[in-house]
Amino acid sequence: MTAAGALYQLVQSLLVVAAAPLLVGWVNACRAWLQNRSAPSLLQPYRMLRKLFHKDAALAENTSWVFRFAPYVIFGCMWLAAAIVPVLATDLPFATAADVIALVGIFAVARVFISLAAMDVGTAFGTLGARREMLIGALAEPALLIVFFNLSLISQSTSLTTIVETLARREFGLYPSLAFAAVAFLMVLLAENARIPVDNPATHLELTMVHEALILEYSARHLALIEWASAIKLFAYFAIGIAFFLPWGIAEAGDWGALPLAIVAVVAKLVVAGAGLALLEAVSAKMRIFRVPEFVATAFMLATLGLLLQYVFEV
Amino acid sequence: MSLSGQLINVLAAILLLIAFAMLSQRRILSLIELYAWQGVVLSASTFVVAYSTGQGDLYFSGVLTALLKVIVLPWILYRLIHRLNVRWDVETLINIPTIMLIGIALVIFAFNLAQPISAMAGAVTRSTLGIATACVLLAFLMMITRRKAVSVVIGFLAMENGLLFAATSATYGMPMVVELGIALDVLVGTFIFGIFFFHIRETFDSLDVRHMEKLKED
Numbered sequence: 001m002t003a004a005g006a007l008y009q010l011v012q013s014l015l016v017v018a019a020a021p022l023l024v025g026w027v028n029a030c031r032a033w034l035q036n037r038s039a040p041s042l043l044q045p046y047r048m049l050r051k052l053f054h055k056d057a058a059l060a061e062n063t064s065w066v067f068r069f070a071p072y073v074i075f076g077c078m079w080l081a082a083a084i085v086p087v088l089a090t091d092l093p094f095a096t097a098a099d100v101i102a103l104v105g106i107f108a109v110a111r112v113f114i115s116l117a118a119m120d121v122g123t124a125f126g127t128l129g130a131r132r133e134m135l136i137g138a139l140a141e142p143a144l145l146i147v148f149f150n151l152s153l154i155s156q157s158t159s160l161t162t163i164v165e166t167l168a169r170r171e172f173g174l175y176p177s178l179a180f181a182a183v184a185f186l187m188v189l190l191a192e193n194a195r196i197p198v199d200n201p202a203t204h205l206e207l208t209m210v211h212e213a214l215i216l217e218y219s220a221r222h223l224a225l226i227e228w229a230s231a232i233k234l235f236a237y238f239a240i241g242i243a244f245f246l247p248w249g250i251a252e253a254g255d256w257g258a259l260p261l262a263i264v265a266v267v268a269k270l271v272v273a274g275a276g277l278a279l280l281e282a283v284s285a286k287m288r289i290f291r292v293p294e295f296v297a298t299a300f301m302l303a304t305l306g307l308l309l310q311y312v313f314e315v
Numbered sequence: 316m317s318l319s320g321q322l323i324n325v326l327a328a329i330l331l332l333i334a335f336a337m338l339s340q341r342r343i344l345s346l347i348e349l350y351a352w353q354g355v356v357l358s359a360s361t362f363v364v365a366y367s368t369g370q371g372d373l374y375f376s377g378v379l380t381a382l383l384k385v386i387v388l389p390w391i392l393y394r395l396i397h398r399l400n401v402r403w404d405v406e407t408l409i410n411i412p413t414i415m416l417i418g419i420a421l422v423i424f425a426f427n428l429a430q431p432i433s434a435m436a437g438a439v440t441r442s443t444l445g446i447a448t449a450c451v452l453l454a455f456l457m458m459i460t461r462r463k464a465v466s467v468v469i470g471f472l473a474m475e476n477g478l479l480f481a482a483t484s485a486t487y488g489m490p491m492v493v494e495l496g497i498a499l500d501v502l503v504g505t506f507i508f509g510i511f512f513f514h515i516r517e518t519f520d521s522l523d524v525r526h527m528e529k530l531k532e533d
Binding site: 179 | 321322324325327328329331332335339411412415416418419422423426433442445446
């Protein structure tokens with residue numbers, strides 16, 4: 001571990017936490033523009049977090065320690081996930097803490113805790129949300145794993161940094177398997193981050209909500225942590241997508257001179273990706289909850305096809 | 316890998332994707348559109364193979380495919396569903412995820428089946444034989460899972476597309492006479508199916524092929 005690597009690891013860990021609400025603000029602003037509304041300030045998510053942190057937390061009578069403990073676990077999981085994904089450079093000493101399979105596991109731990117916390121209160125909505133979250137998660141997780149296997153097959157490794165370095169160095173060409181994996185990843189991103197075809201985080205409509213039903217009983221600092229964690233989750237998914245499918249411009253290990261260019265590239269990619277997500281949400285309609293398994297199964301199918309095509313074309 | 320080889324691989328992948336899309340498509344109108352797209356991809360891949368191998372008669376085959384499978388057959392099918400008044404018909408497909416999983420199993424089977432042959436072949440198109448086989452099997456699966464006569468026929472036509480793709484990728488196309496013969500067969504076949512549709516509907520008052528099971532003499 002070099003000193004520069006350790007310093008960069010520290011900077012990235014803090015940067016992802018600080019920048020995640022800004023990304024959410026940007027997506028919300030784009031969505032507002034597309035809906036012909038005047039957009040809230042890009043800093044609105046920060047203001048909301050500040051407001052929530054200054055309030056007193058109200059806890060339901062029947063809650064156990066799980067309910068109070070869960071927000072910290074969720075925040076920690078998302079922070080760890082976002083910290084080990086190569087955002088600007090691939091020289092991340094802590095990235096050995098988890099490979100792509102463990103990364104899926106980290107997301108799963110957060111999902112288990114948010115579902116447990118939702119069921120802990122004992123309200124009907126919490127249980128309903130937890131069951132739906134588990135339904136979507138149980139189907140989205142294998143799809144995400146297969147997407148990662150696709151990339152592991154190309155780079156012969158499950159380590160995040162090795163995958164990104166291999167993909168960044170690969171010669172330019174048409175790779176159908178990667179395209180399939182990218183589309184599958186986008187579908188998983190929509191399903192896992194409670195985005196519109198699957199879930200609409202902007203409404204509190206009883207029959208359709210998934211993410212909002214889970215966190216209905218939370219308030220103040222707990223709610224702030226969970227909202228912040230979901231912002232970091234979105235950021236982490238964006239970072240994974242950019243690092244794996246559009247890795248050009250990322251600074252490779254030891255090459256710190258490329259960092260300014262990498263910053264410009266990542267910011268540009270995030271801005272475009274955020275606007276793209278907002279556009280996707282604006283043009284698609286939310287589907288019925290019982291259609292979601294089909295949606296996620298399609299993602300699984302695409303990822304598996306990518307894997308099989310990889311096997312056929314590279315032989 | 317050469318650019319044409321990469322292009323053929325991409326087109327083959329799209330063909331496989333369309334086969335899966337047909338498997339899970341509920342609307343008959345969209346099925347016909349998908350069938351037309353399959354024709355577009357098929358003729359494009361024929362042109363790429365013709366260009367990269369310098370086989371002049373493959374250009375003719377590509378033009379024939381484009382004319383017949385992108386314009387004529389979809390138009391006939393469209394007219395048919397219009398006349399039968401089933402344009403907005405939506406089929407009740409049970410459990411699409413399961414059908415997709417069976418489809419993935421079929422793809423794995425097809426790839427394994429084609430692998431020894433591909434390993435021996437030296438052509439640019441060698442890796443596409445498995446995909447062509449998979450398209451044929453997926454079209455089979457579609458014919459089995461569908462109940463409406465029109466979608467069964469589209470499944471049959473999609474299977475023929477897969478076979479043609481297999482022929483193009485494995486042996487750089489069939490002899491011209493065979494190709495013309497198949498094209499004519501498919502065209503005539505579609506006309507006959509069209510007449511069948513009206514007969515089926517007249518006899519059973521619906522286009523559901525399950526009713527055909529009653530057609531036995533006791």
